[in-house]
Amino acid sequence: MGVVTISAPYGAAGAEVAPAVAARLGLPFHDRAIPAQVAGRLGVPVEEAEANDETVVRGLWRLVASLGTMPDPVGGVVPGAPLPDTRAYREQTERVLAELAAGDGGVVLGRAAMVVLADRADALHVRLDGPRERRLAAAVARSWRPREEVAREMAANDRAREAYVRHFYRRDPADPRLYHLVVDATAFPVETVVDLVVAAARGRGIGR
Numbered sequence: 001m002g003v004v005t006i007s008a009p010y011g012a013a014g015a016e017v018a019p020a021v022a023a024r025l026g027l028p029f030h031d032r033a034i035p036a037q038v039a040g041r042l043g044v045p046v047e048e049a050e051a052n053d054e055t056v057v058r059g060l061w062r063l064v065a066s067l068g069t070m071p072d073p074v075g076g077v078v079p080g081a082p083l084p085d086t087r088a089y090r091e092q093t094e095r096v097l098a099e100l101a102a103g104d105g106g107v108v109l110g111r112a113a114m115v116v117l118a119d120r121a122d123a124l125h126v127r128l129d130g131p132r133e134r135r136l137a138a139a140v141a142r143s144w145r146p147r148e149e150v151a152r153e154m155a156a157n158d159r160a161r162e163a164y165v166r167h168f169y170r171r172d173p174a175d176p177r178l179y180h181l182v183v184d185a186t187a188f189p190v191e192t193v194v195d196l197v198v199a200a201a202r203g204r205g206i207g208r
Contacts, residue, residue: 001027001105002206003120004197005113007173008128009161010154011135012185013193014109017128020194022107025201026208030106038092090168105206110161114178115169124201127179128193130186138186180204 008014022029039046097116100106114125136154140147165173176182181200185193201207
């Protein structure tokens with residue numbers, strides 16, 4: 001079995017490649033299941049866990065502000081606030097990732113899984129990337145929205161994902177040393193990228 005982690009900035013086809021790889025390898029694709037498990041363990045709504053998934057720092061602070069509570073200097077909220085702090089989301093996400101890797105395995109998109117599961121011999125860590133302008137062009141082609149709006153969303157999404165990895169793990173998610181395979185996903189059709197990742201996974205003995 002084993003696990004494939006896929007890291008992809010906005011426009012690098014992560015949402016298309018990851019489930020396709022899972023299907024080809026006969027492995028589960030862990031997407032909404034992860035924040036759902038985190039939510040259950042923390043006793044918060046699934047929507048809150050999803051809002052904090054990857055963009056945990058930004059999402060939690062936005063919710064804290066909406067509730068009128070004040071942030072605590074160490075990164076939580078004042079005692080009595082009805083929310084777990086950002087470290088609780090991170091720690092529970094790490095536990096869920098470790099458990100799924102030790103169990104049936106699967107394909108994980110994002111969530112700093114390449115760092116959390118870095119020491120597993122039965123894992124393949126993949127980075128999908130590409131030049132910013134080509135990623136933006138690919139994202140615009142998949143969207144009905146104006147280019148300027150997509151560009152703003154891409155910039156915010158990329159900042160949030162990078163901030164998550166840097167804040168909690170002090171690593172650069174674009175560092176090629178974190179991965180076994182780095183692919184310019186803007187240079188190939190999605191099907192070709194899927195083929196490359198599947199071949200690399202099978203080369204490490206991953207899949208059914």
